[in-house]
Structure formats: structure tokens, C-alpha cells
Amino acid sequence: MDHRPQAWGRPRDDIYGAYDASYLHSNGPKQATQAPIVTGTSVIALKFKDGVVIAADNLASYGSLARFTDVKRLRNFAGTSVIGFGGDVSDMQYLDRHLEDLAIDEAYDTPEPSDATAQGHLNAANLHKYLRNLMYSRRNDFNPLWNQILIAGLDSESKPYLASVDLRGTTFTAPSLATGFGAALATPIMRRYAETDEEASKLSREEAVDVIRECMKVLFYRDARSMDKYSLAVVTKDGVEISETEQLEKQSWAFADRIKGYGTQTV
Numbered sequence: 001m002d003h004r005p006q007a008w009g010r011p012r013d014d015i016y017g018a019y020d021a022s023y024l025h026s027n028g029p030k031q032a033t034q035a036p037i038v039t040g041t042s043v044i045a046l047k048f049k050d051g052v053v054i055a056a057d058n059l060a061s062y063g064s065l066a067r068f069t070d071v072k073r074l075r076n077f078a079g080t081s082v083i084g085f086g087g088d089v090s091d092m093q094y095l096d097r098h099l100e101d102l103a104i105d106e107a108y109d110t111p112e113p114s115d116a117t118a119q120g121h122l123n124a125a126n127l128h129k130y131l132r133n134l135m136y137s138r139r140n141d142f143n144p145l146w147n148q149i150l151i152a153g154l155d156s157e158s159k160p161y162l163a164s165v166d167l168r169g170t171t172f173t174a175p176s177l178a179t180g181f182g183a184a185l186a187t188p189i190m191r192r193y194a195e196t197d198e199e200a201s202k203l204s205r206e207e208a209v210d211v212i213r214e215c216m217k218v219l220f221y222r223d224a225r226s227m228d229k230y231s232l233a234v235v236t237k238d239g240v241e242i243s244e245t246e247q248l249e250k251q252s253w254a255f256a257d258r259i260k261g262y263g264t265q266t267v
Helices: 088-109 117-124 126-142 187-193 205-222 252-259
Strands: 039-041 043-047 053-059 061-063 064-067 074-077 079-090 147-154 160-165 172-175 176-178 231-237 237-245
Touching: 039 088, 043 079, 043 147, 043 160, 043 187, 053 074, 053 079, 053 147, 053 160, 053 187, 074 088, 074 187, 074 237, 079 088, 079 126, 079 231, 079 237, 088 147, 088 172, 126 147, 126 231, 147 231, 160 176, 160 252, 176 187, 205 231
Parallel strands: none
Antiparallel strands: 039 061, 039 079, 043 053, 043 176, 053 231, 061 064, 074 079, 079 147, 147 160, 160 172, 231 237
16 A cells, blocks of 8 residues: 555556646645644743843644654854744744854854954844844745744843744734743743843843743643743853753652542552
């Protein structure tokens, strides 16, 4: 039996003869994907006094199946910013390659890597503007990139910068941001600590990281499309630090067997 996807629903060649591909009308109009299949869930981020903390779990779901458990959805851009991707994984991979090419092109125009003035145009604020225009352009072409993106880093004045852009080109900034289910579950937690920029400026790095870890724990227990392994990045004026092997407490759902009615139990 021919199990290749392109053979699904077609008559067998050995019985009915070779399939006439002319019926496919391959010269028709260009079609864009309108239904993402493999997707990533929430990305969350929080400003603090000296920078921004951002995190995303390492799961890519095939529909409702937790299929790919080692997909990193945080990307370092030019050592100045971190991009967190939610939504379609294939579009994330396309954007990752595109931004890597952009960083290489920009590096050729930089006289000295240590020259802060030359690196200024690679800051998070300008990257956000670029992605805003890119996503809006693709939306106008009716070929959107099915992602919601968070950009974390510093602006041209070396102040913490955090912004969002989605597949329609809609953009906004805030002291704390989250995509996906995190917008409902993690945002209220982060706003308890930093609802305004003034409050965020009082948070230390350690406090911000602790808040993000708490949010990731809530998402793991509440969001069916998340997992306990995640990536966490901190962006400051000293650069980008990314850890892709973070994990919640090892007991996870171990408490469930102590709940009456869960699994096989003897009374």
C-alpha cells in the first residue's frame, strides 16, 4: 500500500493506471496556508529595572497532540534582543531564517562590533518596527505569517523595551505581555507586580525571574498545550542570556495519585 500523503484518496496506479496530474490545475492562483497545524503556545515577558525577562515552553503541538517536545521558541537577534514566537512553527522557522539573514546583512555595515553607536540600529525598538511592517505587508498580501511575536530588549536610550506584533500587524507595548493562553492566565499575575512602567522599574532581576517562573508553573498546570520544560532569557545592557533547559519542579503531576477518584485505587 502506498502510504505517501500525496497518494491519499487517489485510485491505485496498478489497477486504474497512472494518475493524470493535469486535473490538479497547478497553474491556478497562489494559495497560502490558512490553518496552522504544528503550533507553539504561550510566550510571556516582563520588564524589570535593568532589562526584560522572557520565557516560552519547548513544546510544539500537532493539533492537540504534544508531538515535538524540544522546539526552542526564543531566538537571540544580533546579541541585542530576544524574539519569542507563538503560533505556527513553520512560519517561526521562516522568520528565524529571515531575521538571521537580516542580522548578517546589518553586521556587514557595522564598522566595529564593539561600537555601541553602530549597533544602535539593531536595538529591540527598531526590530519591532521592522517586524510590524513585515507582518502587516504579509497580511495585505493575504499570505500572513501565523505568529504572535514578543520582542524583548532595549531601546535606543538603553531602556527596557517590550512589544508585541501579531499576524495582522497589530502592535503594542506594555510592562508585561503574553501570547496565547498566557494572555488570560499569566498577565494578571505579572500585573500584580508591574502594572505600570514605574512599578516595573522597581523590580530586580531576581524578582522578575521568579514571577516568570511562577507564571510558567501556572501555565503548565492550566494550559493543556504546554509542558514543564521551557526556555528563559534575560536581556540587559550587558547582552542576552538564554537558558533552554529550564524545568519546573520534578514532581509535576505526582500529587494526582493522592486525589480520590484518580486512576486505579483500592479502598
